[in-house]
Every structure is written in structure tokens, then in C-alpha cells.
Amino acid sequence: MGSIGRYMFRATMGAFLITLVSLTVVIWFTQAMREFDLITSQRQTLLVFVGITGLIIPLLVMMIAPIALVMASAHVINKLSSDSEIIVMNAAGISPWILLRPFLVAAIVVSVFLAVLAAYVSPRSLRALRDWSAQVRADILTNIVQPGRFTTIGGNLTFHIADRRQNGLLVGIFVDDRRDPKEHSTYLAEQGEIVKNDSGSFLVFQGGSIQRLEAGQRDPRIVMFDRYAFDLSQFTGGNQNVVYTVREKYIWDLIWPKADDPLYATQADQYLSELHDRLSTPLYPIAFVIVAFAFLGPPQTTRQSRSLALMGMIGTVAVLRLVGFVSVIVGVKVPAVLAVQYVALFAAIGGGLWQIGRGRAVEPAAAVSKMATAVTDRIAKATS
Numbered sequence: 001m002g003s004i005g006r007y008m009f010r011a012t013m014g015a016f017l018i019t020l021v022s023l024t025v026v027i028w029f030t031q032a033m034r035e036f037d038l039i040t041s042q043r044q045t046l047l048v049f050v051g052i053t054g055l056i057i058p059l060l061v062m063m064i065a066p067i068a069l070v071m072a073s074a075h076v077i078n079k080l081s082s083d084s085e086i087i088v089m090n091a092a093g094i095s096p097w098i099l100l101r102p103f104l105v106a107a108i109v110v111s112v113f114l115a116v117l118a119a120y121v122s123p124r125s126l127r128a129l130r131d132w133s134a135q136v137r138a139d140i141l142t143n144i145v146q147p148g149r150f151t152t153i154g155g156n157l158t159f160h161i162a163d164r165r166q167n168g169l170l171v172g173i174f175v176d177d178r179r180d181p182k183e184h185s186t187y188l189a190e191q192g193e194i195v196k197n198d199s200g201s202f203l204v205f206q207g208g209s210i211q212r213l214e215a216g217q218r219d220p221r222i223v224m225f226d227r228y229a230f231d232l233s234q235f236t237g238g239n240q241n242v243v244y245t246v247r248e249k250y251i252w253d254l255i256w257p258k259a260d261d262p263l264y265a266t267q268a269d270q271y272l273s274e275l276h277d278r279l280s281t282p283l284y285p286i287a288f289v290i291v292a293f294a295f296l297g298p299p300q301t302t303r304q305s306r307s308l309a310l311m312g313m314i315g316t317v318a319v320l321r322l323v324g325f326v327s328v329i330v331g332v333k334v335p336a337v338l339a340v341q342y343v344a345l346f347a348a349i350g351g352g353l354w355q356i357g358r359g360r361a362v363e364p365a366a367a368v369s370k371m372a373t374a375v376t377d378r379i380a381k382a383t384s
Contacts, residue, residue: 002098004089008076009102015072016106023064028057055129058122059247062114066284069110070292070317073103074310077296081306087299096356100293107289111282118278119251126248169193173205175230186211186220187230195229202229246274254278269332276338277328280345284324287345290352291316298360320348 032053080086089099152158156179162172175187189208194201205228213220246254246267254275257264264271295313296306323344331338 005098005102008080008099009106011076011079012072012103012106013109015075016069016110019071020061020065020068023068024057024060027060027064028053031056031060052129052132055125055132058117058125062117062122062281065110065114066288066321067317069107069285070288070313073106073289073292074296074313076103077292078306078310081296081299086297090299096297096359099297100290100356103289103293104286107285110285114285115282118281123248123250127244130244130248170203173203173208175203182215184213187228189228194232201232203232204229246270249274251275251278269335272335273328273332273338276331276341280324280341283342283345284320287320287348287352288317290349290356291320294352294355297356316348320344
């Protein structure tokens with residue numbers, strides 16, 4: 001690339017990074033607020049909160065990056081057009097392919113970045129998110145249950161402790177267990193401690209009683225004990241075989257699923273849909289940039305022409321992204337539909353390159369031009 005190309009590439013990548021960071025932060029913030037109970041009800045630090053919620057950022061970037069790139073490309077092209085630089089370069093005989101080159105290089109850089117995210121970084125982050133979140137939520141008695149407070153887990157298991165000693169000994173323990181619809185159990189103990197071994201994690205009560213009330217019975221059964229082990233393994237996540245979801249699988253796990261994978265045995269169609277979603281992700285930046293340049297790259301003589309071209313670009317990009325979403329969703333039930341997104345993407349790339357080769361602006365239909373002129377005139381009269 002020459003000096004003009006390098007200038008356009010730097011401007012595009014700069015605008016892309018600013019747009020990507022801005023959109024990602026906004027969307028991440030809306031998603032992170034759903035996990036704000038980590039700080040409020042579960043008394044985690046702000047650092048833990050940011051760390052856990054920040055693990056969804058690679059997934060957000062995968063969805064936002066193509067849109068951010070097309071917005072950046074449109075901004076740069078529109079700026080060049082507004083400053084009449086495109087008209088001057090076109091009059092100087094510079095080929096449209098030379099002007100397209102820096103945008104295409106930027107698209108390839110973003111595509112490679114997205115390919116890495118889709119193949120490894122995003123599923124790795126989602127795995128870490130699941131493991132870390134489970135660990136934080138699991139350690140009930142050390143992180144969640146606070147002395148003097150009733151803490152409910154899952155809506156049907158309530159803990160309360162009167163005090164926690166420096167040596168980890170828990171004093172004045174109350175546990176209300178309604179997980180079994182056929183039996184309501186209440187545990188009371190003078191003290192207890194957490195014990196972890198190869199069999200799992202247990203809250204060992206010392207000196208207390210259990211009251212069990214079976215469904216349909218009037219009076220509870222009371223059992224006194226000196227020591228009793230309450231199983232916490234399902235909350236600690238220890239010694240459990242973690243089955244990662246399809247989103248959390250690396251791309252090679254989707255291409256070559258293991259024969260003994262229990263999830264693949266029941267969700268093979270989900271594997272195929274997710275695989276094609278990952279494979280098509282790097283194609284969107286290239287298709288979007290070509291579409292943007294096809295609509296906005298040729299010299300536009302009037303503001304109305306640029307506005308119509310911009311609307312056409314937005315509409316085409318929206319349709320491409322919508323076709324991709326629908327293909328992935330419907331493709332779970334009808335695998336043949338997964339090919340539709342590739343047809344749409346390559347049709348957009350081919351049609352865009354053909355239009356760029358013509359070196360002429362995309363002309364809207366006469367009816368559209370008349371409608372746009374009428375709307376513009378009414379707006380001008382209303383504001384005058």
C-alpha cells in the first residue's frame with residue numbers, strides 16, 4: 001500500500017477499535033448487571049465481579065466486531081467523500097481496487113482475529129466463566145453464608161449461622177432443606193465444620209437434631225445426633241464431571257467430536273450448527289467491507305445520493321446478519337439450511353466486487369428516489 005492506502009488503513013483501524021471498545025463496554029455493562037448479586041447477596045469483591053463478567057467479552061467481540069468494522073469503514077469512506085477526496089482520487093485515475101485495498105486488509109486482519117476468538121479464545125473464556133462462577137457460588141459457608149443472616153440457595157435450601165470462629169468452626173447452625181417435595185428437613189446444631197475428602201465436601205454437625213416432616217404427616221420425626229455429615233458436594237462442584245455446553249467446545253471438538261461425548265450423543269445437530277456458525281464468523285468482516293465500499297466507495301455528487309447509498313448499505317448488512325442468525329437457528333432442525341448463510345455471504349461478496357469493478361455508484365430505483373426527494377422536501381419545509 002502507498003501512503004494513501006496506509007492513511008486509510010490507519011483511519012479505518014482506529015475508528016474500528018474505538019467503535020469496538022465503546023459498543024463492547026456498553027453491552028458488557030448491561031450483561032454484567034445480571035450478575036451484580038455476586039457483590040450484593042454473595043459479598044464478592046468488585047475485582048471478582050469484573051473478572052467473572054469480563055470473561056464474556058470474547059463472545060461479545062465475536063458478535064460486535066463485524067458491525068464495528070462496517071461502521072468504521074462507512075465513517076472513513078463517508079469522510080473521504082464529504083471532503084471530496086474520493087472525487088479527486090477518481091479524477092486522478094486511481095483505480096477503485098486500489099482504494100478498496102486498505103479496507104480489505106483491515107477486514108482480513110479482523111477476520112483472522114475473529115477466527116482465533118471463535119476457535120479457542122471464546123470457548124476457553126466461557127469454560128473459565130463457568131468454572132470460576134461455580135467456584136464462587138459453591139463455597140457457600142465461607143463466601144456466601146454470613147453470620148446472623150439467612151441465606152437461601154436455589155430457593156429451597158436456607159442456611160444460618162450465629163458465628164464463625166477464627167479456626168473455621170461454625171457456631172449455632174440452622175439449615176432448612178425443602179429440596180425433596182416429599183420431605184421437609186430442618187437441621188439444628190450447636191457447632192460444625194467443613195470437611196473435604198475424596199468422597200466430597202461435607203458440613204459436619206456436632207451436637208444437634210434433625211426434624212423431618214413427611215408429606216401428608218401431621219407431626220415431624222425428631223432425630224438427635226452427636227455427629228452428622230450434611231453433603232455439600234453438589235454446591236462445591238468438587239468431584240463432578242463437568243459437561244461443557246456446545247458454546248464452550250473448542251472448534252476441533254466440534255469438527256472431531258469424541259465418540260464417548262455424552263453431549264454429542266444427544267445434541268449432534270447443535271454441534272453442526274455451532275460449527276458452521278464459527279466457520280462463517282470470519283467471513284462477515286470481508287463481506288461487510290465489500291458491501292460498504294460497493295455502496296459508498298464510488299463518487300457521490302449529492303448529499304441525497306450518499307444518504308440513499310448509506311441506507312442501502314445498512315439494509316444489506318442487516319439482511320446478511322439476519323440470514324446468518326436464522327440459518328444457524330433453523331439449521332439445528334434442518335441442516336441443509338446452514339448452507340444459506342454461505343450462499344448469502346458469497347453472493348454479497350461477488351455482487352459487491354462486480355459493482356466495484358464497474359466503478360459506478362449504486363443507483364436506487366426511480367420510485368425510491370422520488371420518495372426520498374419528497375420526504376426530504378417535507379422535512380425541509382417543516383424545519384424552515
